Amino acid sequence: MSPSDHPPSDPSEPPPAAPPPLPAVRVLYDVETIAARNRALATEIAAIEPQRLLVVCVLKGSFVFAADLIRALHAAGVAPEVEFMILSSYRTSTVSTGRVQILRDVESEVRGRDVLLIDDILESGRTLAFAKDLLAARGAARVLTCVLLEKPGKRAVKIDADFLGFRCPDLFVVGYGMDIAHAFRQLPFVGVVEHSETE
Template sequence: MDDNWHVRVLFDADAIARRNDEIAAEIAARKPKDLLVVAILKGSFMFAADLIRAMHRAGMEPQVEFMHLSSYLDGTVSSGNVAILRDVDSNVNGREVLLVDDILESGRTIAFAKDLLAARGANVQSCVLLEKPGKRAVSISPDYVGFTCPDLFVVGYGMDVAHRFRQLPFIGVMEKDGGEAGA
């Protein structure tokens, strides 16, 4: 990536922290029993970590697992098929599960994970940091949404482009020469 690119802040660190606390309060108000948070890797790792800490502040004690799913494999455009690269270790039968993902666009990944865990006997809800409503390819609505996101290519707060920018404490938009990058 050349040096003509920069990242414009879309959602700053303070707004993200406030929203995490609000989501945690909404989840805590449901009083879930034996909650298992399943973070979908890689993009959700920062969001999941901060959300779990916010749940702790809200008086919750969730357990945590990870799934690594991919619909991209080696490409940059979704193949439409979801592959399990790493599955959860826990038995989810009879448990309340909160799936946590970074972006809900086509919906294929989170719908796949939700259907898989529900087939194993879990009561599954979903939480996404960003939702891009105009991109849906399957019928799914998240139970909790951090922010509705414009149809832009975003990075930061765990999300990347070519394995760069995950470390940013905010969500930003890639821009080149003063213009926005394509979605």
């Protein structure tokens, strides 16, 4: 069917509704602050002299942080291999059951290697603890963890990050790979969603 074959739109039909406007975002950690912290983290990681390092990025929220940190590791003299995992907490309605499901697993052999897990936020700790235990059970020599943000007081299991970017206030953060309804991942900074007084 050619474009001329399409029937004209009905002028009596209302136009499609515009999507609701996105909320404002306040900068919490700016580009320069994040870049400086990534360089410092890379130096800390290089100092432990990881052997046959495999970096495992926990998707989706960590992808920007992981990419920048991996480049910083290269500048610090570390040349890791890179893998990806996608993990999801089982939920009933909107409540997490605490069980974790693997949606994408690593393909590389981990036995005898140092593994660095990279995630965006450490809150309950369930998914990071699950991934750490899983890779340790597969024979990794060491499983270390690195997170961009930690929210103190939110932990449901006993786990602390070996390498930490920032301790973050208990706010809804977006940007630098993190999203709200798939929006804001592209922002080069970490920001806080500002809610209007009417919300």
